[in-house]
Amino acid sequence: xxxxxxxxxxxxxxxxxxxxxxxxxxxxxxxxxxxxxxxxxxxxxxxxxxxxxxxxxxxxxxxxxxxxxxxxxxxxxxxxxxxxxxxxxxxxxxxxxxxxxxxxxxxxxxxxxxxxxxxxxxxxxxxxxxxxxxxxxxxxxxxxxxxxxxxxxxxxxxxxxxxxxxxxxxxxxxxxxxxxxxxxxxxxxxxxxxxxxxxxxxxxxxxxxxxxxxxxxxxxxxxxxxxxxxxxxxxxxxxxxxxxxxxxxxxxxxxxxxxxxxxxxxxxxxxxxxxxxxxxxxxxxxxxxxxxxxxxxxxxxxxxxxxxxxxxxxxxxxxxxxxxxxxxxxxxxxxxxxxxxxxxxxxxxxxxxxxxxxxxxxxxxxxxxx
Amino acid sequence: xxxxxxxxxxxxxxxxxxxxxxxxxxxxxxxxxxxxxxxxxxxxxxxxxxxxxxxxxxxxxxxxxxxxxxxxxxxxxxxxxxxxxxxxxxxxxxxxxxxxxxxxxxxxxxxxxxxxxxxxxxxxxxxxxxxxxxxxxxxxxxxxxxxxxxxxxxxxxxxxxxxxxxxxxxxxxxxxxxxxxxxxxxxxxxxxxxxxxxxxxxxxxxxxxxxxxxxxxxxxxxxxxxxxxxxxxxxxxxxxxxxxxxxxxxxxxxxxxxxxxxxxxxxxxxxxxxxxxxxxxxxxxxxxxxxxxxxxxxxxxxxxxxxxxxxxxxxxxxxxxxxxxxxxxxxxxxxxxxxxxxxxxxxxxxxxxxxxxxxxxxxxxxxxxxxxxxxxxxxxxxxxxxxxxxxxxxxxxxxxxxxxxxxxxxxxxxxxxxxxxxxxxxxxxxxxxxxxxxxxxxxxxxxxxxxx
Numbered sequence: 001x002x003x004x005x006x007x008x009x010x011x012x013x014x015x016x017x018x019x020x021x022x023x024x025x026x027x028x029x030x031x032x033x034x035x036x037x038x039x040x041x042x043x044x045x046x047x048x049x050x051x052x053x054x055x056x057x058x059x060x061x062x063x064x065x066x067x068x069x070x071x072x073x074x075x076x077x078x079x080x081x082x083x084x085x086x087x088x089x090x091x092x093x094x095x096x097x098x099x100x101x102x103x104x105x106x107x108x109x110x111x112x113x114x115x116x117x118x119x120x121x122x123x124x125x126x127x128x129x130x131x132x133x134x135x136x137x138x139x140x141x142x143x144x145x146x147x148x149x150x151x152x153x154x155x156x157x158x159x160x161x162x163x164x165x166x167x168x169x170x171x172x173x174x175x176x177x178x179x180x181x182x183x184x185x186x187x188x189x190x191x192x193x194x195x196x197x198x199x200x201x202x203x204x205x206x207x208x209x210x211x212x213x214x215x216x217x218x219x220x221x222x223x224x225x226x227x228x229x230x231x232x233x234x235x236x237x238x239x240x241x242x243x244x245x246x247x248x249x250x251x252x253x254x255x256x257x258x259x260x261x262x263x264x265x266x267x268x269x270x271x272x273x274x275x276x277x278x279x280x281x282x283x284x285x286x287x288x289x290x291x292x293x294x295x296x297x298x299x300x301x302x303x304x305x306x307x308x309x310x311x312x313x314x315x316x317x318x319x320x321x322x323x324x325x326x327x328x329x330x331x332x333x334x335x336x337x338x339x340x341x342x343x344x345x346x347x348x349x350x351x352x353x354x355x356x357x358x359x360x361x362x363x364x365x366x367x368x369x370x
Numbered sequence: 371x372x373x374x375x376x377x378x379x380x381x382x383x384x385x386x387x388x389x390x391x392x393x394x395x396x397x398x399x400x401x402x403x404x405x406x407x408x409x410x411x412x413x414x415x416x417x418x419x420x421x422x423x424x425x426x427x428x429x430x431x432x433x434x435x436x437x438x439x440x441x442x443x444x445x446x447x448x449x450x451x452x453x454x455x456x457x458x459x460x461x462x463x464x465x466x467x468x469x470x471x472x473x474x475x476x477x478x479x480x481x482x483x484x485x486x487x488x489x490x491x492x493x494x495x496x497x498x499x500x501x502x503x504x505x506x507x508x509x510x511x512x513x514x515x516x517x518x519x520x521x522x523x524x525x526x527x528x529x530x531x532x533x534x535x536x537x538x539x540x541x542x543x544x545x546x547x548x549x550x551x552x553x554x555x556x557x558x559x560x561x562x563x564x565x566x567x568x569x570x571x572x573x574x575x576x577x578x579x580x581x582x583x584x585x586x587x588x589x590x591x592x593x594x595x596x597x598x599x600x601x602x603x604x605x606x607x608x609x610x611x612x613x614x615x616x617x618x619x620x621x622x623x624x625x626x627x628x629x630x631x632x633x634x635x636x637x638x639x640x641x642x643x644x645x646x647x648x649x650x651x652x653x654x655x656x657x658x659x660x661x662x663x664x665x666x667x668x669x670x671x672x673x674x675x676x677x678x679x680x681x682x683x684x685x686x687x688x689x690x691x692x693x694x695x696x697x698x699x700x701x702x703x704x705x706x707x708x709x710x711x712x713x714x715x716x717x718x719x720x721x722x723x724x725x726x727x728x729x730x731x732x733x734x735x736x737x738x739x740x741x742x743x744x745x746x747x748x749x750x751x752x753x754x755x756x757x758x759x760x761x762x763x764x765x766x767x768x769x770x771x772x773x774x775x776x777x778x779x780x781x782x783x784x785x786x787x788x789x790x791x792x793x794x795x796x797x798x799x800x801x802x803x804x805x806x807x808x809x810x811x812x813x814x815x816x817x818x819x820x821x822x
Contacts, residue, residue: 060655139705140705141704159706161709162574162575162576162660162706163574163575163659163660163706163708166656166657166659167657167660167706170657170658181575182708183575184574184575216572219575222575246572246578247569248572257653258573258651258652258653259572
């Protein structure tokens, strides 16, 4: 069957990350053309770099080029400089409205986006689903359309359902940033992980990154895998077979799938860690022992927990990372979690700079107009 | 009474009579008057439908249609569902019992049959529930429902999960001679899965349904059919292993039949990416991904499963095509993939979808017509519609479909007669068009024309 889109289907929006976004101009609605023109005006070079305005959404790193990731990491350097000033405020996004809409509890990610928006001078509105009309039964679509009607530039959303931000992005004009969707993706966490690695290790290409734990349910790991492969790192993963995604699990290997090419699955955690430049321990959720994925956390800790002995197998000076929140004593021992090799708190502070860079990327217009 | 009609010059395909020749079909007083030896002069006074270059066949029969009325009239009504069926070339459809109230009682069944007669543009038959409220606990009054006219029993949407209840159903239903139609999906394996388990589900972060959820229950039901001697019909068979299981059951001579849907013979799990079946380049998703219109039970399967289902259909292991037409309101699909309702509105695209394996050379057109006419008629038995169905024998109802197997057309959900616009095929070009549908001698659908 051949497929040709017709007028009866929803008009396609320009595909994000297109190598040549202008190529689609002929099919655009006037509103889209106006937006594009506005962005073109706003995207003159500034202290934060000049790529801004070329993409509408940040949903995952799968549609980012290496250059685009590099650009965000460089831009985050400038943002970190702003954060180190005495007066942490710039007028860059003055007059812009950023809305964080969280359908799941979150402290670090939501506060990080809020801080990022405020430092850049934007107005930030926080909505949590439990306190909103969602509790009254309003659909996700009506909720985001209602909020968009109040004029917002960027919607930062977290949702327990994989794909929710893709659905929303296909329905609204505001930029959408995925702050975590179900078990699918968490791109800004991946960007801050890459940024943290780069600050310590320099070029990420060729570096050996060991990811240990629940890769099946971890949206962080999934986005990290995209980001690390784009940057040329060597990714090894290790976890209980029940917590490896189909395609990586023993007996289901599909090395030709684009989602998993180039990932090395290692059976034993010790072998995974040998010679690693980065060790990333993933959060293990307690529910996994009730859902039959694990016998119990004790056995998990015994087989996969990162402790001093295991960390010693990695390269001297290897970074120890964790996306947080940690279960100390389970997937990571307290000793190493707060030890010299841990960069876990730095991950959190870098998160603000990265999210500033992402917000700037998506709504740069007022920077030059003011 | 309308004028007699002559459908002239077409290739007449009637598997029951073994007819495959160029001929004229004469219809008078709502019944088939004659099939001529060859195209020729039409008697005076006949309305002429020119079928030159087209195929003329008995109207299609669908033994698995969700009409949603009573209870879910915002998704479909018997009036809109039968109009959609006519557009799909169907002249007999069987209403599934997952209405509200359920078709687990005579008054609801009678309501569906009566509304079908009064408001339907094609014949509506009804299927009763297996258990009260389709809850899988207590059997319905099967004999009474059979007297009311149901053609089989199904808790479709829900499997009959408890093996003991399924055993009792297969045993007790023998007082009626009617089949137990089971939606075979073992709930403890399927869990909360949303699509076929595999790399694509992993990539999208969706929960997978293992094929074994189907296999395990099909094997269980075959064992129970063997134990009880009951009549088992496997709804919407979708996996290679289940096809193999049914093949073995038939070899052992059990009373087992099976159906396949138009989507399970034509499209695969990769359609969830929203790119018309393509896999995104380098794995990068677009906002078209998570196409909720692909969410269906059982899920869209792998290429290998589609091949196996088509093979099963070609060799007769799978007896017939049934649509599982499942219309939904826009709000049921304008949501996240996890929230979305299961089902595809497909009765208007069924023939075009089923032509995919025909055009690829894996299924003969003659066999496809057999699986949509003679085979479901055999399944229904000689008196289900108070008459024999599925053939153009002289004296049978003048239910006829005129088809253009090689015409291309683009699927436009907004043009559907069904209230359900939920199809992943929007914008897709299908090769195979229903040109005209006649029910009891009256034209109830003409391609490109609205006949209201």
